[in-house]
Structures are given as structure tokens and as C-alpha cells.
Amino acid sequence: MKATNDAVPGVYGYFPQNNPEIGTILEKTESGPLLFTPITIGNLTFKNRIFAAPMCQYSSDNGHATDWHLVHIGSMASRGVGAICMEATSVVPEGRISPEDAGLWTDSQMEPLKRIVNFTHSQGTKIGVQLAHAGRKASTYSPWIRQKAGSRRTASKDENGWPDEVFGPSPVSWSNDFVKPKELSKDQLVKIEDAFVAAIGRCMEIGFDFIEIHSAHGYLLSSFVSPLSNVRSDDLGGQSLANRLRWPLRLIKRCREAWDKPLFVRISATDWAEGPEQENGVWKQFGIEQSKIYASEMYKLGVDLVHVSSGGNWSEQNIIIRPGIHVPFAESIKQANPKQLVGVVGLIKDPKLAEACLQEGKADVIFLARALMRNPHWPMEAAEQLGVRVKVANQYERAF
Numbered sequence: 001m002k003a004t005n006d007a008v009p010g011v012y013g014y015f016p017q018n019n020p021e022i023g024t025i026l027e028k029t030e031s032g033p034l035l036f037t038p039i040t041i042g043n044l045t046f047k048n049r050i051f052a053a054p055m056c057q058y059s060s061d062n063g064h065a066t067d068w069h070l071v072h073i074g075s076m077a078s079r080g081v082g083a084i085c086m087e088a089t090s091v092v093p094e095g096r097i098s099p100e101d102a103g104l105w106t107d108s109q110m111e112p113l114k115r116i117v118n119f120t121h122s123q124g125t126k127i128g129v130q131l132a133h134a135g136r137k138a139s140t141y142s143p144w145i146r147q148k149a150g151s152r153r154t155a156s157k158d159e160n161g162w163p164d165e166v167f168g169p170s171p172v173s174w175s176n177d178f179v180k181p182k183e184l185s186k187d188q189l190v191k192i193e194d195a196f197v198a199a200i201g202r203c204m205e206i207g208f209d210f211i212e213i214h215s216a217h218g219y220l221l222s223s224f225v226s227p228l229s230n231v232r233s234d235d236l237g238g239q240s241l242a243n244r245l246r247w248p249l250r251l252i253k254r255c256r257e258a259w260d261k262p263l264f265v266r267i268s269a270t271d272w273a274e275g276p277e278q279e280n281g282v283w284k285q286f287g288i289e290q291s292k293i294y295a296s297e298m299y300k301l302g303v304d305l306v307h308v309s310s311g312g313n314w315s316e317q318n319i320i321i322r323p324g325i326h327v328p329f330a331e332s333i334k335q336a337n338p339k340q341l342v343g344v345v346g347l348i349k350d351p352k353l354a355e356a357c358l359q360e361g362k363a364d365v366i367f368l369a370r371a372l373m374r375n376p377h378w379p380m381e382a383a384e385q386l387g388v389r390v391k392v393a394n395q396y397e398r399a400f
Ligand SMILES: Cc1cc2nc3c(=O)[nH]c(=O)nc-3n(C[C@H](O)[C@H](O)[C@H](O)COP(=O)(O)O)c2cc1C
Pocket: 053, 054, 055, 056, 057, 086, 087, 088, 130, 214, 216, 217, 266, 309, 345, 346, 347, 348, 367, 368, 369, 370, 371
């Protein structure tokens, strides 16, 4: 056995077959579908515009990626997506959504990620990671444990939670079943910034191609920008939009300074709370008008792409579910600043809808989550529907 192991160049990095061309058009014409047209973001070119959105797997071992992640990410990497953004990965242990969340707060978490990144690169696919802090929505359960628990709530210490270390911009709980978070002091906020920067150092060593900062779905940054969750009386919160954006933008600036490859930020373009975004000059919830300002400030800081999602910050949200749900928000952000690259996610299953978004200039890349989870071969089927043939992994060619 030993001789066999010695014969391969290490477990990390030995691949029987590289597939750098998968997901690229075989017979190039003058105007192929935009979905399969390469795009340059910052200093990096992605082979197509199908990006896998971050998807928590609740399968980490004390923040360390496991074989599950290799298989989950590997299944998409070997089927021709242009890029994969790994799941919300916390920069501090108490910033995890659940005990099984991914983390990058300590060096030992790098090795299993290197294996995943190396495999993804062997398939010609770019890979990034979503750096996150769950804020007032930390210390909960994986969905399948939650189903047994009966409700969505803060996990107790007996359930491996950390209810005494749940922090947010203000002591406003996410719902009655969640603990009231402790208001973060300015010193604590600097420590969180430092943790993001330290995690970025690890991302460099691992070899990630891009980083996405999680500022969506009610987690820490998202809760900072919304007047529903940030009622601070200092210069980092309250009614003033400039105050609410101040700390997230400071954090983004520090991340930008620490990372020279593409930097994405995911936002929730609206809280989906009842009523208007603003009434009689008073901000009632976070919405598209504030999102446009947030995005334009990010652009000034050198953020390469804004990834548009929505919701998650208001437990009574009333989301209007429909295909391409976030496309109008992405389009508004692009119209406000045509130079800003925008990615859109949300109920995009139909390749023709994805292609139309790109052709009509409403977004620059398409992120998919559940469609890829259901069917990692989505890119191959999309190519067929859009009338082109793309390279399939050598190992899978007989299936197509
Ligand atoms: C299992 C699962 C895990 C998710 N985990 C994350 C996550 O880690 N970070 C994040 O920003 N969004 C997460 N999301 C949201 C997705 O990235 C995506 O925005 C959402 O599913 C809508 O896109 P879709 O209609 O293509 O699935 C998750 C969604 C699912 C289904």
C-alpha cells in the first residue's frame, strides 16, 4: 500500500484527468450565447457566466471542510460551471449560523480547503469563498435538525449552541424565538474586521480565486445596513443611511486592501417588510434605493461585483416568489451605475431566462443554487437549449 501511495504526488493534488475546457463552447461562432462567453472580472477571466451560489452544507467538522464538501463542490466543478462560491464561511467561531458551519478562523481549516480548490482548478473552474459572520442569526441549527426541533430558534448550550455570544448592531432579536443579540462595541467591530482580514490571508494561501463578502440575508453586515435591525445611537447606526453603511463599508475597504483578486459583495436588495422603503423622509426598511447607494459606495472602494439577493433580515418578510425574482433589483443597480458588474441569483432555472438577463444587460453573471444542487449537469443542458455544444468532462462524454 505504501508503495502505491508514494507513487502519486500526494493525496492533495493528484488527479487522473484534468478537464480545463469543460463548459466551454466546442464550435465557436461569432455570437455564441452570453452564458457561455468568458467574462473578465477584476484581474481574472472566467470561462463562462454560470456561477454556483454559496450553499451552506452544515457538514463541517469544527469549521473544517469534509469529504462531503469535496464531493458537493467537485460535482459542480466537473460539470462545467464557470465559478463556484463556497458556502458562508465564518471568520470567528461565534459567527457561524450552526455548529456544523464552515470556518476560516484558524490555520488547520486551510488544508481540506486546499484539496477542494486544487480539484476545482484541475477542472478549469474558478473557486471563491463567501466570508461571513452570522450576527444575530448565529447559534442555530442545520435545517434537518431544525425540523426535528419544531421551530427556527437559537440553539441552547445543550444543543451545541452559544446563545450568550450572539452579537448584532443593536439588541433587537431576529424573532421572538431568537435571543436578543448583544450590541457590538466599536472595539469588537474592529476585532471582527481583523478576523476578516486574517481569513483573507488564509484564502490567499489556499489559492482561492475570489472572495465574496456576505452582506445579505440578515446576517451581520445585512443587519447593520437595515433600519429594522440597526437602531444604534452612535455614528454607526439609526435612521441615517450614511451611519448604517459606515461600518460595512469600512470592513469592505479593509478586505479590498487585503485582497488583490476579484472581490464580490452579496447584498439583500430589500427586507420585504410591509410598506414602503421610505415614508415622510423616514427609512422604514432596507430597499432598492439604499441598495443603489450601498453599491455605488462599494464601487468607489473597488468592489468588482455586487451579487444581488434579498430578504432574510425580517422574520415576517413577505416575499413575492417568481422566476428571476431579483432581476429587477439587479437591473436597477446596473442602471444606476452601468460600470458596476452585477450578478443575480434567485429562481433562475430556465437557461433562456438566464441568457435573456445577460442579453438585456440586466446582469453580468448568473448565480444558481438549487438548480445546480438538483442537477449539476445544468450547464450541459443549458448549452443544448441555447443551441451550442460545450465540452463535457472526458470521463462523462459517453453520456452526452
Ligand atoms: C441549501 C442552501 C444553502 C444556502 N446557503 C447559503 C449561503 O451559505 N450563503 C448565502 O448567501 N446564501 C445561501 N443560500 C441561498 C442561495 O445562495 C440562493 O441565494 C437561493 O437559494 C436562491 O437561489 P436559487 O433559486 O438558485 O436556489 C442557500 C440556499 C440553499 C438552498
